[in-house]
Amino acid sequence: MRATWNLLEKSGGAGVRMSDIAKAAGISRQAVYLHFPTRAELLTSTARYMDDVHDIDGSLAASRAASGVERLDLWVEAWGNYIPKIHGVGRALIAMRDTDEAAAAAWGDRMQAVRHGCAAAIGALEKVDRLKAEFTSETATDLLWSILSVEMWEKLRFECGWSQEDYVLRMQRLTRNSLVG
Amino acid sequence: MRATWNLLEKSGGAGVRMSDIAKAAGISRQAVYLHFPTRAELLTSTARYMDDVHDIDGSLAASRAASGVERLDLWVEAWGNYIPKIHGVGRALIAMRDTDEAAAAAWGDRMQAVRHGCAAAIGALEKVDRLKAEFTSETATDLLWSILSVEMWEKLRFECGWSQEDYVLRMQRLTRNSLVG
DNA sequence: TCCTTTGCTTGACACCGTGTAAAGTTGACA
DNA sequence: TGTCAACTTTACACGGTGTCAAGCAAAGGA
Numbered sequence: 001m002r003a004t005w006n007l008l009e010k011s012g013g014a015g016v017r018m019s020d021i022a023k024a025a026g027i028s029r030q031a032v033y034l035h036f037p038t039r040a041e042l043l044t045s046t047a048r049y050m051d052d053v054h055d056i057d058g059s060l061a062a063s064r065a066a067s068g069v070e071r072l073d074l075w076v077e078a079w080g081n082y083i084p085k086i087h088g089v090g091r092a093l094i095a096m097r098d099t100d101e102a103a104a105a106a107w108g109d110r111m112q113a114v115r116h117g118c119a120a121a122i123g124a125l126e127k128v129d130r131l132k133a134e135f136t137s138e139t140a141t142d143l144l145w146s147i148l149s150v151e152m153w154e155k156l157r158f159e160c161g162w163s164q165e166d167y168v169l170r171m172q173r174l175t176r177n178s179l180v181g
Numbered sequence: 182m183r184a185t186w187n188l189l190e191k192s193g194g195a196g197v198r199m200s201d202i203a204k205a206a207g208i209s210r211q212a213v214y215l216h217f218p219t220r221a222e223l224l225t226s227t228a229r230y231m232d233d234v235h236d237i238d239g240s241l242a243a244s245r246a247a248s249g250v251e252r253l254d255l256w257v258e259a260w261g262n263y264i265p266k267i268h269g270v271g272r273a274l275i276a277m278r279d280t281d282e283a284a285a286a287a288w289g290d291r292m293q294a295v296r297h298g299c300a301a302a303i304g305a306l307e308k309v310d311r312l313k314a315e316f317t318s319e320t321a322t323d324l325l326w327s328i329l330s331v332e333m334w335e336k337l338r339f340e341c342g343w344s345q346e347d348y349v350l351r352m353q354r355l356t357r358n359s360l361v362g
Numbered sequence: 363t364c365c366t367t368t369g370c371t372t373g374a375c376a377c378c379g380t381g382t383a384a385a386g387t388t389g390a391c392a
Numbered sequence: 393t394g395t396c397a398a399c400t401t402t403a404c405a406c407g408g409t410g411t412c413a414a415g416c417a418a419a420g421g422a
Contacts, residue, residue, distance in 0.1 A: 038410075199380070365420100375410105
């Protein structure tokens, strides 16, 4: 899993074959299949492993503790800064989605978890009556979740050349401007 | 190209093979290669063909004629309503990006054209001094372009279940709230 | 010491989809 | 009658995933 992680990180998630991973791990290609039945399984296991190492729960603690607009800000920051860490695996999983049912499900699950984070931030906003009137909590969550998607991050970071700091700052402003009333 | 179009439209852009297209067109798989050297070439030709049929220039005329905030609104509407028409081909091209250089370039080109549309809308906003002070025209264009990306449309339309009307309306509000001062 | 288990190795192969190649058919047109 | 263009069928190369089988080496218990 560490080999997978390394390769995906440096390649940005594309063009990493099972044989590359095996070579990097110092074992034969077949040996990889002794541990992980499919490529999708290897990727999702690696993702879980990365969550462990990065202590995702810990890094989201600050945002969970806050409330109202501050909570939104902290959530955007926390998740926004987590994206680059998982980006390699994410990209690989996203690429497999079209052809591989298991990959689609795995990535869908992870994104559903992110959606819960978004819903919680929106909930906090509603609690202090600062959610713009035009939104239901549902649609606001949809919007926040889409804005904070990995795809959008990729576009802004790589195609537009934004720095990570810029990204977080501007996403905080964007979400505040569009959701907070 | 019509066969390609049909298939990609009904499949949402995934899982359409050269042989499927050939069958749908009523010719052999090899005959397809007599007309289009590669899959990427077929897809991009189809995209151009669709632009022709849809008269993309015509449908953008209204937004080009307007100015200021109205121009932004009309641009969001025009492009937002064009996305579903090209979505099938777009998805297929996006999926090929990781492995196929030509597909990446073709899709990049098309998106660059969209970016010009975004830049023009931002320019119109600047001309009447309504672009929020926090933005350069560059970063505002980046943001508008990313918000109006096909990926974001997919997410809102399919994963969040928004209707096309909702999508356009809410994107108009979002862009106004976040860009117009 | 022998036997078994565990974790690997090598090598071969099936499947899929893209793309290439070659030889043959059909119909239009000069 | 001959030629050309569009197409057909058949076959194959390639790359990547996943499967299968036989074998090997080290650890550990009886």
